[in-house]
Structures are given as C-alpha cells and as structure tokens.
Amino acid sequence: MRFLHTSDWQLGMPAAFLARYDDAVPAEFARARLDxxxxxxxxxAERGCAFIVVAGDVFDSNSPDPQQLGRAVERLRGLPVPAYLLPGNHDSLDPSSVYRRPEFAGLAEHGVHVIRDSAPIEVAEGVQLVGAPFRSRTPAADPVAAALSGLDRPAGIRILVGHGQLEGFGGEALIDAGALAAAVAEGVVDYVALGDRHGTLEAAPRTWFSGSPEVTDFDDVEHDSGRVLVVDVAADAAGETTVAVEPVRVGRWAFRAIDADIASDADLDAFLARLAELPDKDRTVVKYSLRGEVTIGQKLRLDAALDRFRDLFACLYRRERTFDLAVVPGDGDLPDLGLTGVPARAAERLIAHAQSGSDGAETAARALRTLIRLAGKES
Incomplete structure (x- = not known):
C-alpha cells in the first residue's frame, strides 16, 4: 500500500508581518500555499498513491477568509485520489469548526473525507486508518492515546493519524511517546502519520512528522519544511510489515534569517555575496541582522546594494531587535566619495551630526545618503 502523508497546510495563514513591507506579498504567499x-x-498521482492523509491543520484557523475557504475547497475537490483530513489544533472539530461549514457538505462524493472520530476507516481492502481528531484547540488529554485505547493487532495494515508534539521533541508535549512506541512495537499500528511540527522529522521507528508542504517560518526556527512523504507499507504472508518513507519537496518559498558581523570590506562583501547567491529571490523572504562597525563609505555601499536587492526579493527587511551596526568615520571618507565644494562642506556637517548621537542624527545620516545619490555617487 502506497499513500501520501502531509500535514499543516495552514491555508489562510495571514502572514500579516509581510504586509508591513509590501502589501502584495501576503496574497502571493497565500496563493503559494494553495499551489x-x-x-x-x-x-x-505520479507516484501511484492510493490516498492522502492530512495530519491536522489543513486551515490556519476555524474562521478562514471566505475567498481562501472557497479556493481551498476547490483545490480539495481537484485532488486526484481520496483525501482524509484530520482536524488539528488550528482547525479543531469544535462547534465553530470550519468542517461544519456548508462548503464541506457533499465533499465526500469527491473523495474528501473529514476524520471526525477514532472509529477505524477501511480505505482499501485490508487497510485501516485510525484518526485522533482534536475536538478543541487545547485538549485536556492525549487524543492519540484515546484513539489507541482498546485496539488489538489488526489482520491487515493499520495507519494512525495524529496531531501534536511528542515528548522530548520541544514545545508543549501532548502525545505520550512511550505509549505510541509500544503500539508500534506490538504491531497495533504499522505507521504513525503525525502533524503539528512544521519540519519533516522521523521521530521514532515508523513514526514521522511530514512537516508543512510550504514554509511557514524562518529557517532559524523551522527546519526541513516544504516536503510531503510518500509512504510504502507492505505486509508479507505472515502478516509482518515493512515501511519505507520518501520525503518529496513540493514547497517553493523560503524564509531566510541571515546574521553577520561586519568589521571590514571583506565582511561586507561576504554578506552581500550571501544575498546574491540565494536562489529564487522572488519567492524568498529575508530578514537580516548586522552587528559591528562600518565607515560612511561602507554604509553607503551597503544601503545602495540593499536597495537593489529589495527589488529582487519577495521581501527583504532589517531585524530591528538584533540590528546593531554603528557608522564610524573612516580615513579619507570624503575624498573617496568624490565630493568637492558646497556638497563636500555639507557632507562634513552631516557627518558630524550623524556621528554625534544627538537628536536628528539618524535624519542627518539619511540626508547624507540622499546628498551622495543626488551627486551621482553610489559608493
């Protein structure tokens, strides 16, 4: 039996922080999640999967934007094989659940099924799904333990679909890792399809987090997202099973966090080279944090390069909380800038004010950059 394991689509995810830098980016990012x-x-379809399991958080909330909900339902209708959706903490099966909306009426006719309880579901001859849906955003007890309760070893193949963090893997643990491992070891379940962690991870034998199929956070927080898992479970004549899992990349966006210490031209060149080397810039969001000291000439070169890169990246912005780059006078700054006469005298006064630390220092620094640009000098 071959099937596809995915989770944490987070459809309707607002990514509102991106709108602070470019109003168009959140809409582009929302479409990327649907794509x-x-x-x-x-x-x-290409790998011959019999069905798809989505281990929670199909939606980012139980009240998605109507446009996002309508488009998501259309994508679900268009899936080429049956899909089984598990309510997670973001889209729990509570009274306000998105799965109770009229848009979900009749979707079973199109092969889209919501796992509403833990009763075994026969998805193929000799193959069972057992789900552990969330009935509230913060369950009081482990839904996976409840789903396993009373289950014996099956005659065929059984796949458990759950959502939540395992003990020992960070975050607030919900799932009893020991009990889950025992169920796998005893053959009560043959594969555990988990969601909630947004990066792909083999948490234990036959127990995987698929991760989100499209990135949801920066790479200093979220690792190995953008994948789905193609899972093969085979049973021999004696009923013993083997499992093979292949991660497949489907995500196209990237969120990069870049930190650098700048103390020389070489450091500055290295930072700018890192930006230049990033692929698919129009689908990449970068937050950067710089520390150290630069001369006025270096700062002007940095600003000019960042202005060019902002036109290339989906979003490029400074991480204010950790940014600590001081501008200091450098030998020959003014001669290097090629200014003479009135512009040179104006630059001298602006430099002094910018370096004074007094009120208006940042304004003076911006004015200096404007002066250089108007004089036709980019570095």
Missing part, C-alpha cells in the same frame, strides 16, 4: 496543495496532488 502546494496542487503539487502534492500531482505527486500522489
């Missing part, structure tokens, strides 16, 4: 659903459907 990732199409691509994982293509993977399922």
């Amino acid at each position: 990732a659903v199409e691509r994982l459907g293509e993977v399922a």
Whole structure:
C-alpha cells in the first residue's frame, strides 16, 4: 500500500508581518500555499498513491477568509485520489469548526473525507486508518492515546493519524511517546502519520512528522519544511510489515534569517555575496541582522546594494531587535566619495551630526545618503 502523508497546510495563514513591507506579498504567499496543495496532488498521482492523509491543520484557523475557504475547497475537490483530513489544533472539530461549514457538505462524493472520530476507516481492502481528531484547540488529554485505547493487532495494515508534539521533541508535549512506541512495537499500528511540527522529522521507528508542504517560518526556527512523504507499507504472508518513507519537496518559498558581523570590506562583501547567491529571490523572504562597525563609505555601499536587492526579493527587511551596526568615520571618507565644494562642506556637517548621537542624527545620516545619490555617487 502506497499513500501520501502531509500535514499543516495552514491555508489562510495571514502572514500579516509581510504586509508591513509590501502589501502584495501576503496574497502571493497565500496563493503559494494553495499551489502546494496542487503539487502534492500531482505527486500522489505520479507516484501511484492510493490516498492522502492530512495530519491536522489543513486551515490556519476555524474562521478562514471566505475567498481562501472557497479556493481551498476547490483545490480539495481537484485532488486526484481520496483525501482524509484530520482536524488539528488550528482547525479543531469544535462547534465553530470550519468542517461544519456548508462548503464541506457533499465533499465526500469527491473523495474528501473529514476524520471526525477514532472509529477505524477501511480505505482499501485490508487497510485501516485510525484518526485522533482534536475536538478543541487545547485538549485536556492525549487524543492519540484515546484513539489507541482498546485496539488489538489488526489482520491487515493499520495507519494512525495524529496531531501534536511528542515528548522530548520541544514545545508543549501532548502525545505520550512511550505509549505510541509500544503500539508500534506490538504491531497495533504499522505507521504513525503525525502533524503539528512544521519540519519533516522521523521521530521514532515508523513514526514521522511530514512537516508543512510550504514554509511557514524562518529557517532559524523551522527546519526541513516544504516536503510531503510518500509512504510504502507492505505486509508479507505472515502478516509482518515493512515501511519505507520518501520525503518529496513540493514547497517553493523560503524564509531566510541571515546574521553577520561586519568589521571590514571583506565582511561586507561576504554578506552581500550571501544575498546574491540565494536562489529564487522572488519567492524568498529575508530578514537580516548586522552587528559591528562600518565607515560612511561602507554604509553607503551597503544601503545602495540593499536597495537593489529589495527589488529582487519577495521581501527583504532589517531585524530591528538584533540590528546593531554603528557608522564610524573612516580615513579619507570624503575624498573617496568624490565630493568637492558646497556638497563636500555639507557632507562634513552631516557627518558630524550623524556621528554625534544627538537628536536628528539618524535624519542627518539619511540626508547624507540622499546628498551622495543626488551627486551621482553610489559608493
């Protein structure tokens, strides 16, 4: 039996912080999440998967934007194989659940099924799904333990679909890792499809987090996202099973966090080279943090380069909380800038004011950069 394991689509994710830098980016990012659903459907068809399991958080909330909900339902209808959706903490099966909306009426006719309880579901001859849906955003007890309760070893293949953090893997643990490992070891379940962690991870034998199919956070927080898992479970004549898992990349966006210490031209060149080497800039969000000291000439070169890069990246912005780059006078700054006469005298006064630390220092620094640009000098 081959199937596709995915989770944490987070459809309707607002990414509102991106709107502070470019109003168009959140909409582009929302479309990318929908496009990732199409691509994982293509993977399922190309690899001959019998069905898809989505281990929670199909939606980012139970009240998605109507446009996002409508478009998401259309993507679900278009999947080439049956899909089984598990309510997670973001889209729990509470009274306000998105899965109770009229848009979900009749979707089963199109092969889209919401896992509403833990009753075994026969998805193929000799193959069972057992789900552990969230009935509230913060369950009082482990839904996976409840789903496993009373289960014996099956005659065929059984796949458990759950959501939540395992003990020992960071965050607030919800799932009893020991009990889950025992169920796998005893053959009560043959594969555990988990969601909640947004990066792909083999947490234990036959127990995987698929991760989100499209990035949701920066790479200093979220690792190995943008993948789905193609899972093969085979049973021999004696009923013993083997499992093979292949991660497949479907995500196209990237969120990069770049930190650098700047103390020389070489350091500055290295930082700018890192930006230049990043691929797919129009689908990449970069936050950068710089520390150290630069001369006025270096700062002007940095600003000019960042202005060019902002036109290339989906979003490029400074991380204010950790940014600590001082501008200091450098030998020959003014001669290097090529200014003479009135512009040179104006630059001298602006430099003094910018370096004074007094009120208006930042304004003076911006004025100096404007002066250099108007004089036709970029570095």
